[in-house]
Amino acid sequence: MPSVTVKEIHASVPAKVILFGEHFVVYGTRALAAAINCRLTVGVSGREKSGYHVKIENIPTFGLELDLEEQRGGKALTYKDFSSATRAIAYVKAAIEYLQEQYGLGREGAEIEITSEIPLSAGLGSSAATCVATIAALRAYFGIEGDMNKIQKDAHAVEKLVQGAASPIDTAISTYGGYVLVERNEVKRLRLPELDLMVGCIGSIPLSMDSTKATELSLKTKTLVAGVRERKELFSGIFDPLFDAVDELTAQAIRAIEEGDSARLGALMNINHGLLDAIGVVPRRLSELVKVSQELGALGAKVTGAGGTDDMGGIGSVLVLPGESGARIKAAMEIAGALAMDVKTGGEGLKIEPGY
Ligand code: PMV
Numbered sequence: 086m087p088s089v090t091v092k093e094i095h096a097s098v099p100a101k102v103i104l105f106g107e108h109f110v111v112y113g114t115r116a117l118a119a120a121i122n123c124r125l126t127v128g129v130s131g132r133e134k135s136g137y138h139v140k141i142e143n144i145p146t147f148g149l150e151l152d153l154e155e156q157r158g159g160k161a162l163t164y165k166d167f168s169s170a171t172r173a174i175a176y177v178k179a180a181i182e183y184l185q186e187q188y189g190l191g192r193e194g195a196e197i198e199i200t201s202e203i204p205l206s207a208g209l210g211s212s213a214a215t216c217v218a219t220i221a222a223l224r225a226y227f228g229i230e231g232d233m234n235k236i237q238k239d240a241h242a243v244e245k246l247v248q249g250a251a252s253p254i255d256t257a258i259s260t261y262g263g264y265v266l267v268e269r270n271e272v273k274r275l276r277l278p279e280l281d282l283m284v285g286c287i288g289s290i291p292l293s294m295d296s297t298k299a300t301e302l303s304l305k306t307k308t309l310v311a312g313v314r315e316r317k318e319l320f321s322g323i324f325d326p327l328f329d330a331v332d333e334l335t336a337q338a339i340r341a342i343e344e345g346d347s348a349r350l351g352a353l354m355n356i357n358h359g360l361l362d363a364i365g366v367v368p369r370r371l372s373e374l375v376k377v378s379q380e381l382g383a384l385g386a387k388v389t390g391a392g393g394t395d396d397m398g399g400i401g402s403v404l405v406l407p408g409e410s411g412a413r414i415k416a417a418m419e420i421a422g423a424l425a426m427d428v429k430t431g432g433e434g435l436k437i438e439p440g441y
Pocket of ligand 1: 103106107108109110111209210250254255306392
């Protein structure tokens with residue numbers, strides 16, 4: 086086991102938006118994602134006692150504190166506050182166990198502190214961000230050598246362990262930042278100009294929700310991906326051409342971004358949204374955000390990420406190319422109960438900073 090070389094490590098990673106091709110990408114078609122200027126940081130520092138202690142702060146809607154060793158001892162978990170925190174903890178715990186298994190990560194343990202600006206369960210990559218930053222910070226803290234590629238692969242393995250299935254798109258964008266194209270499960274980094282977009286986010290999981298339901302919702306992506314698979318098998322002759330259409334759509338969108346053709350880019354977002362609706366991942370509340378944005382003059386609007394369903398509360402996010410109508414769209418989204426955020430694409434990927 087490598088020796089501890091620094092007292093403290095901070096690893097920070099960006100949130101992501103999927104611009105084109107979510108869901109379809111699970112079956113190998115092209116998808117384009119971008120980092121946005123909203124980050125999650127994992128700090129790892131020394132601890133008097135053995136074992137790992139995790140503290141999560143500043144995640145929109147909740148804060149939480151949990152001692153993983155207590156959990157192992159069979160004692161009740163001590164939550165300061167509780168909602169979808171179970172999700173973040175599931176990824177942190179899986180990351181520690183994965184590193185213990187793969188690299189013999191020490192029993193000496195550490196303090197792990199997570200701070201985040203990324204809303205949870207909203208399709209903005211909070212799970213992948215947690216995986217990448219936790220893996221990167223722990224690897225650096227315990228002196229496990231390896232490049233960004235290795236960190237991304239470890240983080241993707243952890244995401245799959247927790248979720249069952251996941252394309253590499255989220256962990257790739259958290260690690261590398263910028264833009265990432267995923268094609269037949271291969272990750273390619275692209276250099277494209279920055280875009281000014283708006284994200285509208287419906288609900289994080291309400292604090293009043295009971296823990297079983299919150300855990301269920303926190304694995305929403307898994308449920309939605311399974312639903313698409315079911316419908317794809319049932320209606321394969323109808324779904325197959327939709328997959329070809331999204332593949333072509335993503336290719337055309339990349340050209341539109343390269344050429345700075347916003348009108349074409351917006352139109353392609355609208356088409357992508359229609360196709361997501363066709364495969365059953367657009368709940369009423371997200372549909373309304375898209376329609377209102379389009380009506381108020383957005384060049385394009387679509388669901389981004391896994392989407393949602395009405396019986397899961399319509400939680401999820403939309404992505405808008407607002408054109409000149411940003412202020413009006415933002416106000417309308419807020420009236421509709423959404424969190425509206427102006428975002429810039431193409432930000433920096435994983436940053437690791439040691440402290441001595
Ligand atoms: O978890 P989300 O909301 O970022 O969605 C992930 C994107 C999917 O294409 C739906 C699933 C995947 O693994 O690519």
